[in-house]
Amino acid sequence: MPDYGLDLEFGIFPSPDATRHHEVLELAQLADVVGLDHVSIQDHPYQAAHLDTWTLLSAIGARTSQIRLSTNVANLPLRPPVVLAKAAASLDVLTGGRVELGLGAGAFWDGIEAAGGGRKSPRESVDALVEAITVIRSFWAGEPGRFEGEHYSARGLRPGPAPAHDIPIWLGAYKPRMIRITGQLANGWVPSMGYADPPALPDLNARLDEAAVAAGRVPQDIRRIYNIFGTFGTGSGLFAGTVNDWAEQLTDLAVGVGMSAFIVGANDPDFVARFAAEVVPLTRELVAAEREGGTSEKRSVVDDSGPTETIETVAAVDSSQFTAAQLAIPAHLVEVHDYLRSELDQVRDIVRQVREGQTSVGQARSVINTMTIRQNNWTLGAYCESYCRIVTGHHTNEDRGMFPHLLRADPSLEPVVSKLEDDHEVIAGLLDALDRALVALVGDPGYGSDGQRALDALSDAVDQLAESLLAHLSYEEEALHDPLAIHGFG
Structure with a gap:
């Protein structure tokens, strides 16, 4: 698969555990301070152990200054699109344009129904998602409410406020129709390990590209965001090894598969600090080297979770003694x-x-x-x-x-x-x-x-x-x- 050439982005995906709310906020602050790009929160309103996603994102937004805030992904059956559009636009205004909206058609229907969302068939839930995207984007554009659909209506609505920037919409998608809709309508595709492991990504990406081209778009219009999970250690599996292993595996996903944003599931501040300080810059170096045609030199990288290794990296940025x-x-x-x-x-x-x-x-x-x-x-x-x-x-x-x-x-x-x-x-x-x-x-x-x-x-x-x-x-x-x-x- 091609490398789409987009700048790399990195973020965290902490658990919104209500019993650890202080730690969750501090982890988001840490991610902001160490220069990560995203803090992304799952949305399961029927989950008793979880904080409300929008309330948590608002608190995080108030405590941070640079990092972008996203739902990963918003539970549309329990979030009416007009209310969702207003919430996202409001937080975007309050944070100076730092919101990105992940949307999902719905899952865990027993929980959704118990929370008053009603049960939809797979076809109905996807139809509702398409309507919701139309409503949300019309709201953000300030267009008078004229939409009347099978699942949602905004007729007569006076929208506002306008968001501070053009909020990207990500879609969590795996099935053929959802992949087609992502290629047609979305700014980002956000699969997760466990649901779409790396071997499945090339085929899904190819279908996404086909749908984008058929809709008159180019594949680069859609950022590929990957939710990943792992630990630092000496294992040989995916995201189970040293810093060098992580960087090489992320590079393979970036230049070999086309993923350009990586959101790591993490609740440990030491892990987040190490990921930002060691994995992120090394991955950027390796991807830059690949994109420059492989021009590189051997450099020794010390990783305190294992022995010194020799790997391929980009040539030194300057004549400094530092990497x-x-x-x-x-x-x-x-x-x-x-x-x-x-x-x-x-x-x-x-x-x-x-x-x-x-x-x-x-x-x-x-x-x-x-x-x-x-x-x-x-x-x-x-x-x-x-x-x-x-x-x-x-x-x-x-x-x-x-x-x-x-x-x-x-x-x-x-x-x-x-x-x-x-x-x-x-x-x-x-x-x-x-x-x-x-x-x-x-x-x-x-x-x-x-x-x-x-x-x-x-x-x-x-x-x-x-x-x-x-x-x-x-x-x-x-x-x-x-x-x-x-x-x-x-």
Whole structure:
């Protein structure tokens, strides 16, 4: 089968276990921090042990900043398409365009019927799915409700809100008719191991391509998303071996079968951190090498779950002593920095709006308090320390935080770590000063002498915070680049 040439994407598929809701949220935050692309949640409203999918995705969206959110897949018989379209559009607006909608025609009909969804035949459930896609896309496009179908009606509906971006629709499909509909209508196809194991994928993909071409589309229009499951170890089976084994098997699925997004079932933070830090960058290297015609060099890759192995990888990115996987760690730090810098720009703009009377002090405080940078004490160090605590699953286990880890690995970093920790205290104080300036402005928000002094104090507080924070971020990037490339986060 061909490689469709799409960029690779990676994500997690945690169990929405109601008894572990804190851990599920922390796992999603971890996936966001380590740079994964997706967090995807199954949808079985009749399952007593599960949290509600949309409520959980909303909570995850509020706690993350970059990762995309998806249903995998939404239970259409229990989610009327108009309500589903509105829920997806609303979450997309609230998260800045991070929603992708997976749809399923229905399964486990005893549970669906018990939950009030009614029982449909296979043909009826697929017919209803096709109608639902029409209703959902019309809703997102803002088209007045004119649809009248056998299973759904939206006649007279006034749709809204519009989503923040064009939400892709994925379909979970295995049977011939569902594969044809996926090729005709969907943006993504999402099979799962256990239902469609790798030997079955080439034939299903070929049918999907045929349906796409027959509908006037090209196969590249449809992203192939694969739900996978496995562990790290020394086994010889699929996703049962070392990091190198995982990367090679994912590469085979990408360039040999055409799968371009991999959503791994995972509930363990250590597994997720390792998958993101080791498997993802190595897979990207191997796929890049294959796509460049196999130009590669031998490189030794050390995997602590087994002996050192020699595998084929892409040539070094540059003349640095570090591999691409190693460089990805400090590079991600810079990405987080850039996000925090952008939020600082937002704070400055909010203060400008307060000065110009375009927004209230209360609104300004509300906006600032929701920012990632505010919730993490305005420092990357605190952000990464939080990340490391999530990885361990124990927020009080600080001896496995980023700084203690680096000091154990390289005691000569003690002066650097001490400076960064001192910076944290200074910046926390400046943040408090900013908040006090906002509070003072509430007392006299007018433009008399007291109000003007309060506005000036607010501007000064922002300027002082910006000066210290930007210097701190730059220093941390430079001082920790090599140590993080060598030793990782912990």
